[in-house]
Amino acid sequence: xxxxxxxVVGAPLRRHKLQPTIILGLFVGMLLAVLxxxxxxxxxxxxxxxxxxxxxxxxxxxxxxxRLIVDLFSKAGRVSAKQLIAGGQTALPHAPLxxxxxxxxxxxxxxxxxxxxxxxxxxxxxxxxxxxSSVQLWLGTDQLKRGRIAPALRHFDxxxxxxxxxxxxxxxxxxxxxxxxxxxxxxxxxLRASTPWIGDLLRSAVETLPRAAPxxxxxxxxxxxxxAVAGVEATYARLIERLIEEGAYRQALLVYPKLPDANPTSLxxxxxxxxxxxxxxxxxxxxxxxxxxxxxxxxxGINDAVGLDVYADAGTVGIAATKLVVPGAHNRLQxxxxxxxxxxxxxxxxxxxxxxxxxxxRLIRSVNLMTDNVALGRPxxxxxxANCELIRFDVRVAGGIGRVPSNLVLTELRLVRASxx
Numbered sequence: 001x002x003x004x005x006x007x008v009v010g011a012p013l014r015r016h017k018l019q020p021t022i023i024l025g026l027f028v029g030m031l032l033a034v035l036x037x038x039x040x041x042x043x044x045x046x047x048x049x050x051x052x053x054x055x056x057x058x059x060x061x062x063x064x065x066x067r068l069i070v071d072l073f074s075k076a077g078r079v080s081a082k083q084l085i086a087g088g089q090t091a092l093p094h095a096p097l098x099x100x101x102x103x104x105x106x107x108x109x110x111x112x113x114x115x116x117x118x119x120x121x122x123x124x125x126x127x128x129x130x131x132x133s134s135v136q137l138w139l140g141t142d143q144l145k146r147g148r149i150a151p152a153l154r155h156f157d158x159x160x161x162x163x164x165x166x167x168x169x170x171x172x173x174x175x176x177x178x179x180x181x182x183x184x185x186x187x188x189x190x191l192r193a194s195t196p197w198i199g200d201l202l203r204s205a206v207e208t209l210p211r212a213a214p215x216x217x218x219x220x221x222x223x224x225x226x227x228a229v230a231g232v233e234a235t236y237a238r239l240i241e242r243l244i245e246e247g248a249y250r251q252a253l254l255v256y257p258k259l260p261d262a263n264p265t266s267l268x269x270x271x272x273x274x275x276x277x278x279x280x281x282x283x284x285x286x287x288x289x290x291x292x293x294x295x296x297x298x299x300x301g302i303n304d305a306v307g308l309d310v311y312a313d314a315g316t317v318g319i320a321a322t323k324l325v326v327p328g329a330h331n332r333l334q335x336x337x338x339x340x341x342x343x344x345x346x347x348x349x350x351x352x353x354x355x356x357x358x359x360x361x362r363l364i365r366s367v368n369l370m371t372d373n374v375a376l377g378r379p380x381x382x383x384x385x386a387n388c389e390l391i392r393f394d395v396r397v398a399g400g401i402g403r404v405p406s407n408l409v410l411t412e413l414r415l416v417r418a419s420x421x
Contacts (some may be wrong), residue, residue, distance in 0.1 A: 004371050043348050052145070054181060064387075066277065069266070073113045077257050082108065082113065084104045084105070084107050084108030085104070085105050085108035085109065091246050102121045102122070102124055102125035102128070102135075103122065103125055103132065103134050103138065105121045106118040106119070106120075106122045106138065115142075115164040118138075119139075119142060122135055122138050122139050122142075123139070126139065129161070130161075131158075131162040132162070133159045133160075133162050133163040133166040136156065136158045136159035136162065136167070136371045137155070137156075137159050137169065137170060139155045140152045140153070140154075140155030140159065140170070144173070148188045149177060149182065149183055150186045153174070153177075153186055153187065153190065156170050156173075156174060157190065157195075157197075160196065160197045160273045161196060161197075164196070164197075167197050167200050169240060171197065171200045171201055171204045171246060172204050172208060172308045173198065173413030174187075174201055175201055175204040175205040175206075175208055175209065176208075176209075177211060178205050178209065178214045178215055178218050179210075179214045181217075184214070184217060184218045184221055184421050185221075187201075187218060188218075188221065188222055191218065191219075191222050191224075191227060192224070192227055193227045193228055193229050193403060195227070195266075197228070198227050199229040199231060199232045199235070201231065201377050202215070202227070202232060202235050202236075202239075203232075204250035205218075206235050206238050206242065207238075208412060211246060211248075212239055212242035212243050212246060212248065212285050213243070213246070213248050215239060215250055216239065216243060216248065216251040216252070216254075216255045217251070219255050219258055220251070220254055220255055220258070225258050225259075225260070226255075226258045226259050226260065228240050228260040229408065231315040232260070233259075233260060233261065233281075236260070236282065237281075237282050237283070239255070240252055240255075240256065240259075240282045240283075240285065241283075241284075243255070244284060244324070249355050249390050250356065251266045251355045252285075253326070253356075253390065255280055256285055257283060258306045259281075259282060261281045262281060262282060262285075263275070263279070263281070264287055266281070266282075266286055267277045267285055267324075267325065267326045268325065268326055268327075268328060268415070269325070269414075269415070269417060270323060270325060270393065270413045270414065271306065271413045272286075272287050272299045272306060272308065272413070273306060274286075278299050278306070280350075283322075283323075284322050284323055284324045284392070285323070285324050285331050286323065287299070287308070287321055287322070287323045288321070288322045288323065289320070289321055290318070290319070290320070293318065294312065294313040294316040294318065294399070295310070295311065295312040295313070295316060295318040295319060295320040295397050295399075296310070296311060296320055296321075297309055297310035297311065297320045297321040297395065300409070302338055302339070302409060302411060303338070303411075305341075305411055305412070306411070307338055307409040307410060307411040308321060308395070308409070308410045308411075308413060309407060309408075309409045310395050310407065310408050310409075310410070311397065311399075311405045311406065311407035311408075312346070312348075312397035312398055312399035312405060312406055312407075313399045313405045314343055314399040314400060314401065314402040314403060314404065314406070315399055315400075315401070316398070316399045316406065317396075317397070317398040317399070318396070318397065319370075319394050319395070319396055319397075320348075320396070320397045321393075321394070321395040322392065322393065322394050322395075323392070324355070324390060324391070324392050324393075325390070325391050325392075325415070326389065326391075327384055327388060327389075327391055327415060328391055329417050330384070330415035330416060331383065331384045331386065331416075331417060331418060332382065332383055332384060332386050332415070332416050332417070332418045333350065333352065333381060333384060333393070333413075333414075333415060334379065334380065334412065334413070334414050334416055335350075335380055335381075335410045335411065335412055335413050335414075336376075336377055336378065336379055336380065336410070336411050336412045337369055337374055337375075337376055337377070337378070337380070337408065337409070337410060338376065338377065338409045338410065338411040339376070339407075339408070339409035340369075340370065340372075340376065340407075340408050340409070340415070341404075341406060341407050342370040342400065342406045342408075343399060343400030343401055343402030343404070343406045344400050344401040344402060345372050345398070345400040346370040346397075346398055346399060346400030346402075347368050347396075347397070347398040347400070348368065348369045348370045348395065348396065348398070348406070348408050349366045349367065349368055349369060349395075349396055350365065350366040350369075350382050350393065350394070350395060351363060351364070351365045351366075351393070351394045351396060352364045352365075352382060352384050352385060352392070352393055353385075353391065353392045353393050353394070354385035354388035354390070355388075355389070355390045355391065355392055355393055356389040356390035357385075357387050357388040357389040357390070358387040358388075359385045359386055359387045360388070362388070363385075364382060364383060364384065364385060366380070369408060369410075370400075370406060370408065381413075381416075381418070384415075391395045395410075
């Protein structure tokens, strides 16, 4: 045995010998590896005469595999099952622990109609590595075809964790699972912030599902809060918006408290403030203003208070501000007109529409607030629809005739309980 010299100058020379026990351990390890691979190859119908050392043939077979995969997806129908199987079999002797080779074999067997053989190949591939996204995709899709949702989701979870770029392929399919109650049941274990793809799933669902109610049900059927992951607030805002658009008011009310940064106080107030700050979370449960429209509004500071400033361009008519409110025991809206700048024939009024309850559909409007008949600073009120669980407040504004917008500032907005006159 040759001597091994230390690189350190002046260090004493030492002799290192491979002990018989070490040699025996290495040999047994190699033997077990060969045996395990031989059994895996035999289970998918492969015959390997010997294991050859890695060399040019190995790299050539890998290059051939890459070409086959590209052709498979870019030249549909021009790659045969025999080519795929041969491409996988050729590489296996040189790289026994290559799951992609078994994927090629399995894909070829599937093309031949031998789905059981394909399944065996894919299962052997996942024993070699659970990080091959193409294998996990095949197995997950196979489980879905067999109606086995839970194992399918496990494969898809592994696939996305191994390759986040692959989420675009499978997330839309997983989102469709939400439409069925049994599908939502199997998704519950993944409905937490630690699941790396949950934000992508929620976003895909809110954008692609025909109705938003199943996604709301997914969140409601979970005992915990809705997952708070980066960037998900826009997804939840779209969910609330869709539920309101689709008339699923009760679900919107139930799911709102589970959302990040949602505050139940916002549901019961009209002054635009939550904990001393302007509330901008999840309109129209907070005040909603049209974006870039000819009508709009915002909250401004006025005389150490907060005012709702609404406007309409001259010659236009529309809704400048909207908010949904749970009135509870309150039966009247109160406010004051603090400032006004009105064109000729300009108009502005409140409207209160019942959305949920025995008086659903009932609409009550205020007088025109743009006229000089309404004195600035005068306390005003509007009776609300009775027996109503959810009210939509709108400020409708007409800009009138002129060259500049008409605008109105409303202050001291609040809901009160008043006795009937």
